[in-house]
Amino acid sequence: MSDSITAQGLEMRFPGCEALRGIDLTVPSGSVFALLGENGAGKTTLIRILTGFQSPTAGQCTVCGFDPSKDALEIRRRIGYVSDQPALYDWMRVDEIGWFTASFYPEGFLERYGESISHFEVPRNRKIKHLSKGQRAKVALALALAHDPELLILDEPTSGLDPHVRREFMESMVDRAVTGRTVLISSHQISEVERVADMVAIIHQGKVRLMDSMIHLKETVSEVTISLDDPLIALPRLTGTIEVLSEQSSGRQRRMVVRGFDQSAKELLEARPGVLNVRSRPASLEEVFIACTRGSVVAAVDDDRFGRTGKNSEGLQPSVSGGSHES
Amino acid sequence: MNRSLVLRRLCWKETRQLWPLIVMLAVIAVFLQCMLLIGNYQNIKSTLPIAFFFGLPCLFAAGVGALLVGQERENRTFYWMASLPINKLDIIGTKYFAGVAGLGAVWIISFLMMLISGGLSNASGPISVREIDWLHGLL
Numbered sequence: 001m002s003d004s005i006t007a008q009g010l011e012m013r014f015p016g017c018e019a020l021r022g023i024d025l026t027v028p029s030g031s032v033f034a035l036l037g038e039n040g041a042g043k044t045t046l047i048r049i050l051t052g053f054q055s056p057t058a059g060q061c062t063v064c065g066f067d068p069s070k071d072a073l074e075i076r077r078r079i080g081y082v083s084d085q086p087a088l089y090d091w092m093r094v095d096e097i098g099w100f101t102a103s104f105y106p107e108g109f110l111e112r113y114g115e116s117i118s119h120f121e122v123p124r125n126r127k128i129k130h131l132s133k134g135q136r137a138k139v140a141l142a143l144a145l146a147h148d149p150e151l152l153i154l155d156e157p158t159s160g161l162d163p164h165v166r167r168e169f170m171e172s173m174v175d176r177a178v179t180g181r182t183v184l185i186s187s188h189q190i191s192e193v194e195r196v197a198d199m200v201a202i203i204h205q206g207k208v209r210l211m212d213s214m215i216h217l218k219e220t221v222s223e224v225t226i227s228l229d230d231p232l233i234a235l236p237r238l239t240g241t242i243e244v245l246s247e248q249s250s251g252r253q254r255r256m257v258v259r260g261f262d263q264s265a266k267e268l269l270e271a272r273p274g275v276l277n278v279r280s281r282p283a284s285l286e287e288v289f290i291a292c293t294r295g296s297v298v299a300a301v302d303d304d305r306f307g308r309t310g311k312n313s314e315g316l317q318p319s320v321s322g323g324s325h326e327s
Numbered sequence: 328m329n330r331s332l333v334l335r336r337l338c339w340k341e342t343r344q345l346w347p348l349i350v351m352l353a354v355i356a357v358f359l360q361c362m363l364l365i366g367n368y369q370n371i372k373s374t375l376p377i378a379f380f381f382g383l384p385c386l387f388a389a390g391v392g393a394l395l396v397g398q399e400r401e402n403r404t405f406y407w408m409a410s411l412p413i414n415k416l417d418i419i420g421t422k423y424f425a426g427v428a429g430l431g432a433v434w435i436i437s438f439l440m441m442l443i444s445g446g447l448s449n450a451s452g453p454i455s456v457r458e459i460d461w462l463h464g465l466l
Binding site: 051053073074076077081083085086087088089090091100101103104105 | 329332333335336339340343344402403404406407409410411412413414
């Protein structure tokens with residue numbers, strides 16, 4: 001299976017701001033790929049680079065096998081893009097904007113656009129300015145899908161939409177992936193992408209903190225709760241492939257989101273004097289997201305102090321708040 | 328993808344975007360002509376033809392940039408256009424063409440308006456000798 005998007009060491013610096021600080025990303029073809037990150041994490045900047053709107057300060061990337069800084073036009077022929085607030089010409093009617101856009105794509109665009117508009121039940125003769133926000137989003141999606149793009153990029157596509165429209169929107173993405181097309185969804189609405197995404201990447205402060213398949217992520221990341229008889233007890237260092245993504249202390253309980261937590265690690269913790277109980281359960285994507293996006297780059301320094309590895313093939317960086325460990 | 332079709336559609340869009348400005352100028356011109364017809368404004372009757380000749384194109388020139396570029400930036404439609412497979416030069420070129428063609432059309436219309444208003448303000452002819460001399464001096 002080839003890759004729809006590849007990025008190596010992408011950096012983007014604006015005056016007084018580092019939007020991207022070395023992004024490495026691979027989006028396999030035929031998948032629904034979720035790009036998660038809090039506001040200002042760098043998602044939109046990354047998408048702007050991938051679609052050729054902006055040139056990166058450093059690094060390389062390819063989209064559908066083309067370099068966006070050299071072949072932006074070719075990429076735009078092959079992709080569909082829906083922004084967070086689709087800005088369409090207000091004065092055009094729904095059928096008029098399809099007719100206008102059809103001239104930039106091969107034959108068959110207008111027919112498929114018409115089918116989508118009928119499917120979404122958007123009135124054809126109504127002006128864009130008289131449509132609801134949900135209807136506008138549907139028109140933007142119909143325009144982005146009408147040339148049957150190899151890759152569909154959605155930047156916060158469902159912000160401001162009601163749950164019915166959101167669900168319909170997301171389910172149509174799964175249908176596309178089934179037909180071998182790729183969908184890249186940028187969002188901070190975790191629950192909605194959790195249902196549809198095959199792969200997920202979490203961006204925090206311009207870096208990819210975590211990239212994995214959704215299935216593997218759910219299998220390997222656990223939320224571990226440790227009950228202690230004294231809150232000042234130092235826990236043993238978790239070694240090997242185990243990565244502590246975040247840790248919080250609350251009274252005599254310590255909560256950690258851990259990747260690769262296994263029975264031996266549980267036994268190691270339970271064997272520590274003062275540890276009353278160790279419970280683990282699979283972490284939700286939201287918990288993983290919060291674990292990856294809590295704290296800042298400074299936390300990496302703390303991480304060394306606590307003797308944790310901080311290593312991760314995708315550059316995962318744990319964050320720490322409270323708690324103590326032996327080194 | 329047919330390039331001439333692309334250019335035609337882009338021109339259609341630009342023309343439609345200019346439409347409000349053209350309508351506004353037409354309303355101003357008609358309003359001033361009506362004022363000239365029904366009112367007794369001796370002090371402006373002699374200057375109105377010249378005002379038509381220069382005023383309407385100046386208003387158009389001031390508004391055309393705001394409509395074709397400023398409005399698109401403000402409404403973020405530029406970004407949507409930029410996401411389509413269109414050569415940037417085609418977008419810029421059609422905007423430039425629409426602006427220049429529109430300005431040319433307004434010059435022609437304003438010249439006709441000047442002749443008409445000259446005729447209304449001067450019973451001896453469609454335009455006063457003083458105005459023709461003034462234009463000759465300019466050219």
